[in-house]
Amino acid sequence: MYSNTKKSKYSMSGTIASVTIVALVIILMWAGVFAIYMARV
Amino acid sequence: MEQAKHIGLRENVISKLGVNPQDAIIALTYFTISFATLLIGGLLGLIQGLERAGLYSLPAGFNYYQVLSAHGLLLLVVFTATFTIGYQLANLSHSFNGLLPKVRKMIWVGIVLKVIGVVLAVTMIVLGEASVLYTFYPPLAAHPIFYIGLVLLVLGIWSVAFGVFINYRHWRKENPGQPTPILAFFAMGVFVLWFFASLGVTIEVFMIIPWVLGWVETINVMVTRTLFWWFGHTLVNIWYLVATSAWYIIVPKIVGGKHFNEKLIRLVVILLVVLNIPGGFHHQIIDPAISLSIKFLHVFMSLSIAVPSLMTAFAMFYVLEKAGRKKGGKGLFGWFKKLPWGDVRFLAPMIAMIAFIPGGAGGIVNTSNQMNQVVHNTMWVVGHFHVTVGVSVVLTFFGICYWLIPHLSKRQLTAKMNKVGVIQTWIWTIGMTIMAGSMHLAGLVGDPRRTSDTTYAGHETALSWLPYEYVFATGATLLLIGVIIQVYAVFNMMFFAPKGKTEYPVAEPEDDQPKVPMWTERWGLWAIVLLAVVAMAYVIPIVDMIVNAPPGSPPIKTW
Amino acid sequence: MSKLEEIWMTVSIGILVIFMVIVGYQTYALGMGPPSHKETIDPQEVEQTAPFDNPGLIDLGDNQYELVMTLEAFAFNPGNVEVPVGAEVEFTMTSKDVSHGIQIPGTNVNAMVLPGHIQKITQTFDEPGEYLVVCNEYCGVGHQAMFTTITVK
Numbered sequence: 172m173y174s175n176t177k178k179s180k181y182s183m184s185g186t187i188a189s190v191t192i193v194a195l196v197i198i199l200m201w202a203g204v205f206a207i208y209m210a211r212v
Numbered sequence: 213m214e215q216a217k218h219i220g221l222r223e224n225v226i227s228k229l230g231v232n233p234q235d236a237i238i239a240l241t242y243f244t245i246s247f248a249t250l251l252i253g254g255l256l257g258l259i260q261g262l263e264r265a266g267l268y269s270l271p272a273g274f275n276y277y278q279v280l281s282a283h284g285l286l287l288l289v290v291f292t293a294t295f296t297i298g299y300q301l302a303n304l305s306h307s308f309n310g311l312l313p314k315v316r317k318m319i320w321v322g323i324v325l326k327v328i329g330v331v332l333a334v335t336m337i338v339l340g341e342a343s344v345l346y347t348f349y350p351p352l353a354a355h356p357i358f359y360i361g362l363v364l365l366v367l368g369i370w371s372v373a374f375g376v377f378i379n380y381r382h383w384r385k386e387n388p389g390q391p392t393p394i395l396a397f398f399a400m401g402v403f404v405l406w407f408f409a410s411l412g413v414t415i416e417v418f419m420i421i422p423w424v425l426g427w428v429e430t431i432n433v434m435v436t437r438t439l440f441w442w443f444g445h446t447l448v449n450i451w452y453l454v455a456t457s458a459w460y461i462i463v464p465k466i467v468g469g470k471h472f473n474e475k476l477i478r479l480v481v482i483l484l485v486v487l488n489i490p491g492g493f494h495h496q497i498i499d500p501a502i503s504l505s506i507k508f509l510h511v512f513m514s515l516s517i518a519v520p521s522l523m524t525a526f527a528m529f530y531v532l533e534k535a536g537r538k539k540g541g542k543g544l545f546g547w548f549k550k551l552p553w554g555d556v557r558f559l560a561p562m563i564a565m566i567a568f569i570p571g572g573a574g575g576i577v578n579t580s581n582q583m584n585q586v587v588h589n590t591m592w593v594v595g596h597f598h599v600t601v602g603v604s605v606v607l608t609f610f611g612i613c614y615w616l617i618p619h620l621s622k623r624q625l626t627a628k629m630n631k632v633g634v635i636q637t638w639i640w641t642i643g644m645t646i647m648a649g650s651m652h653l654a655g656l657v658g659d660p661r662r663t664s665d666t667t668y669a670g671h672e673t674a675l676s677w678l679p680y681e682y683v684f685a686t687g688a689t690l691l692l693i694g695v696i697i698q699v700y701a702v703f704n705m706m707f708f709a710p711k712g713k714t715e716y717p718v719a720e721p722e723d724d725q726p727k728v729p730m731w732t733e734r735w736g737l738w739a740i741v742l743l744a745v746v747a748m749a750y751v752i753p754i755v756d757m758i759v760n761a762p763p764g765s766p767p768i769k770t771w
Numbered sequence: 772m773s774k775l776e777e778i779w780m781t782v783s784i785g786i787l788v789i790f791m792v793i794v795g796y797q798t799y800a801l802g803m804g805p806p807s808h809k810e811t812i813d814p815q816e817v818e819q820t821a822p823f824d825n826p827g828l829i830d831l832g833d834n835q836y837e838l839v840m841t842l843e844a845f846a847f848n849p850g851n852v853e854v855p856v857g858a859e860v861e862f863t864m865t866s867k868d869v870s871h872g873i874q875i876p877g878t879n880v881n882a883m884v885l886p887g888h889i890q891k892i893t894q895t896f897d898e899p900g901e902y903l904v905v906c907n908e909y910c911g912v913g914h915q916a917m918f919t920t921i922t923v924k
Contacts, residue, residue, distance in 0.1 A: 183775055185533040185547050186526065190779050193525050193569050194786060200573040201580065201790060207656060208586050211879045212803070212895075275912060345909055349870050351814075351886060352911075433814075433870065433885050476772060497805045498881055500888040504804045508795065515787045522783040526776050576787070581794040582805045585881040589872050589907035658876025660907035666915035673876050673903040762811030762887035768868050770844040770911025 230716045231302050232310030236620040238319055239305075240706060242298030243617060245327065246291050247702045253286035254695035261647070261688030265681040266665045276664030277343040277771060282334060284346030288447075288601070289365065290330050295609050296454045297322075297372055300399040302616055303457070304376065306716055307393035308383050311375075318375035322368040329364030332357050343771040345662060347444070348420075350436045353767030356424045359417050366410050366417075373403040384733070391728040394474055395718065398457035400735055401481040405488060406450050408742055412442025412489075423767060430764025434501050434757040441492040442750065448601060449488050449517065453481065455608040458561055459528055462612070464719035466558045467551055469535030471719035472527040478732040480520040480527075486742045487516050490749030494579040498588050501760075506753045507581065513749055514579040521572055528565055556633030557625075557717070560611025563641050567603035574599065574652070589662070591680070592655025598648040607640060610698055615714055617705045624712035625705065632701050640694040647687025654680035806882040806892040814886035817841055817867045828852050836860045842884045843867040845913035847904060853922045859895045860921075872908030875921065883908060896923040 231239065256279050262268035263276050270276065301319065305311050311319070335357075336342035342354035380400055383392060392400070416439035423431040460480075464471045471477070493510030496502060536547025552558045574596040578587055587593060614633050618625045655661075659677040668674040772780075798804035817823050822839045826848050829837045838860050841848050854860055864873060866886040874881045875894070882892045896902070906917035 181534055181537040183530070183533065184544050185536070185541075186529040187775065188544055189529040189533075190526055190783075193522075194783060196569050197573040197576060197783075197786060200570065201577050204577045204583055204586055204656075205580075205793070208583050208879060211586070211877065277909065277912065277914075343912070349908075351869050433887055437870075437885070473772075476776075496883070498807075499883045500806065500808050500885055500890040501811070502807055503809065504798055504807050507805065507807060508798065511794070512791065515791065518787060519780075519784060522780065523776070526779050530776075576790065580790055581798055582803055582879075583794065585805060585879045588881050588883075589874065590881075658874065658903075658905075660872075660874060660905055662909040662914075663905075663907070664915045668903055668905065668918045671901075671903045671918070671920070760809075760811065763813040763815065765814050765868075765886045768844075770869055770913075 231305040231620060234316060235301060235305035235311050236622075238316065238323075239298040239302040240617070240620050241323060242294045242301070243613070243620075243702065243706070245323075246294040246298060247699045249286050249290045249294065249330075250695055251699045253283055253291060254692050256283040256286070258685075258688045258692040261685045264663075264665050265678070265685040267682075267685055269665075273340070275340075275343070275771070277345065277662075278337055278340060280662060281337045281343055281345050285330075285333060285337065288346055290326075292451045292601070292605065292609075293365075293369065294326070296402065296451055297369075299454060299458075299609070299612055299616065300376070300402055301372075302620065303395035304379065304399050306718070307396035307399075308379060312379050312382055315375040315379045318371050318378075322371035322375070324368075325364045325371060326368030329361045329366075329368060332361030332364065334361075336361065340771070347440060349440070350420060350423070350431045350433055351765035351768045353420075353424050353769055356421060359421050359424060362413075362417055363421075366414055369406060369410060373407045376400070376403045380735075389730070391730060391733055394461055394471070394477065395457060397478060397732070398453065398461070398481060401485045402450055402453050402457075404735060404739060404742075405446060405453065405485045408739070408746070409443045409446035409450065409489060412439045412492075413444075415439050416443075426767075430766055432757065432761050432764050434499070434761070435754060437496065437499070438492070438750070438754060438757065441495040442489055442746075443492075444495060445491050445514075446488045448597070448605075449484060451601065451605040453484050455561075455564065455605045456480070456484075456524055458608050458612055459524065459565055461719055462615075462717050463528075463558060463561050463565075464531045464535065465717035466555060466615075467532060467535040469531050469538065469719065470722045472531050473725060474721055474728045475726075475732070476523065476527065478728065480523050482732065482738055483520040484517065485738055486745055487513060487520075489742065489746045491517055491579070492750075493753075494584070497579075497581060497584040501757060502753055503756075506749075509749060511579055511581050513745075515576065518572060518576060521568070525569070554630075554634065556614045556630050556637060557611055559634055560607045560614075560637045563637060564604045564607040564611070567599055567607070567641075567644075571596065571600035571604050587655055589660055590655035591651040591659040591661050594661045595648040595651030595655060598644060598651065602648065603641070603644050607637065610637065610640070613698070613702050613705070615717055617702055618709055618712075618714035619716055621706050621709070622711060623705060623709040623714070625714055626709060629701055629705060629709060632697060636694050636697040636701065639690055639697065643687045643690030643694055645687075647684055647691065650680045650683035650687070654684075806890055808889055808891040810889040811887055812865050812889055814866065814868075817865055822863065823865060828854070834858050838862050840864045840873075841867055842871040842873065842906065842917075844869060844911045845906075845917040847873075847906075847917070847919040850919035851922070852919075853924060854896060856899050856923055857895065857897055858923065859893060861891060861893045863889065863891050865889045869910045870908050871906045871910050871917070873904065874907040875902050875904050877902060880904075881907070896921070899923045 342358035422428040491514035494514040536550040539550040541547030541550035
């Protein structure tokens, strides 16, 4: 399934860092509201 | 057929001329309506924010819920719909080298129907006959003319949608074996989704009108509510799809890059169209009469809509990093600094995309089944949609204005107007961050939405919300300033900016990209898959609500 | 799809799946799902239909209560209820007119109460205090005045 485009000569570290930030925001917001939910059960 | 041959001949001559002049007039008409509505709706938003914080009281004869109904209808139904259609028609005209004359007629019919519909609906609201908010949940019953206005509005949208479908089929017949230009593909996605989404609310309104006129005694509250939310969330995803068309295809050109792998872009569009409608019950997670399993199915469907957005996140960062690196950006975020932050055509959609990170994450929180009990009907939800619609969609729309309106008006985007745009974008961003941020926090501590100024007889919990409400009002003030600047910029670029030519910034694919597969063009198939997915999620609950329905409710006017 | 994008999609979808597993486990194994009671009533006959013919607090023994409550344009009935600390209260509600919503800030009590349908939600009040109970679904011109309190002593 991996595309055969040649390894682009530009580094992709920025993309990796950025999508990691996206994942962190999703996890943190969810965990925060989940904690509030559990505190109020 | 003579018409088709004629267009074929002109194909190569004007292919780069962009939007056909007659289509430009249509798009500019839509934008005029759009930004006039934004001015009124924005002003109402500030009035709401001030009233809610107890800083302003409405004159006699008017109440908060009238303002809220008008603010909702004008911005969420009129401003967004008219801008969407104006922008999509410009894209279609650009992609197809001009719309067909008969399609233009259908679009003008659409404009007239929509304007009449809006005038009818808003008049009823102003007269106090329709303070039912833009969700108009039965048994709340507004004046019948309000609902007739909504019918005309939907007919106006259908008239345009069918025009688009006809023009699309014509282009496909004229160019057998050729994939449509990507912007036209997005437009098809928008109008296919819009048509199928509107079926829900159309059935609902056709249930309501005889009930409000008294021909039918009672109405099924659960069915009408479910039919509304069949339409509700998908409506917001239609503008999101419009915004992503600018993110994927316009922004890469402005940063000097190429657009992402077209097959994957088309996959994102198809996924958004097919998966969208069955998320509806995430607005009804804490309703009675819907079983836990059906609710959980809709939670799954709502989370599945996040997948195309996660693909978009990757694609946009990939494209932006590549463009930034090409301009010499070094290190982890060097590319980020190299992006054209001074160009409003980039700045506005970029902030819009960044805002969708907390916006989308908030949506994932809202739809997580019982966690919805923490936030349902609180100011958190208001904060959520002011981030997702108020920033992610609206700032993208504002950013589009700065190249599309000069282009359509055969004028130039001057450095001064670009500066005005940059200032407006920052004012908007700060205003929304303040307002939507405090709304999120107020919601978590219980501040209910859609409730006018009250301290519940001085109850300490209610008093604890007041500081947040002052912050709403501050943010709302900044936002009205932003609205005024944007409306000034739009009409300046439409009528007063110097004559000239503005580029229609459509990004090209990468060099080594394979040809786009034709199976992506099978809209008949996507419509069937869409209906199958909707049937999976809605047939059982709706049949259950009809078969096991309680005696219905009569029309009630509690205002 | 590049290898990097595949990793991203696997990780991000994995996160969503984990959310669903957590929330699904709570719903199906621990019975913490959202309020979804399936029982109907004639919305124009609420006052004549048991148990809503005399709404009130019913003591079920060992600190468990059932609060039978009707919601109408702009009042909760009964209002200003009192329960001891640690009481587990099951709210049994319906609406006499339009759509309402019951929300008790500081707790997870948040449920839509619709005409023609009986809604149930349960909450344990461990902390003493005067809890504000508000209607959080627009129900008319007096919607902002539709509130009551639950005092936990």
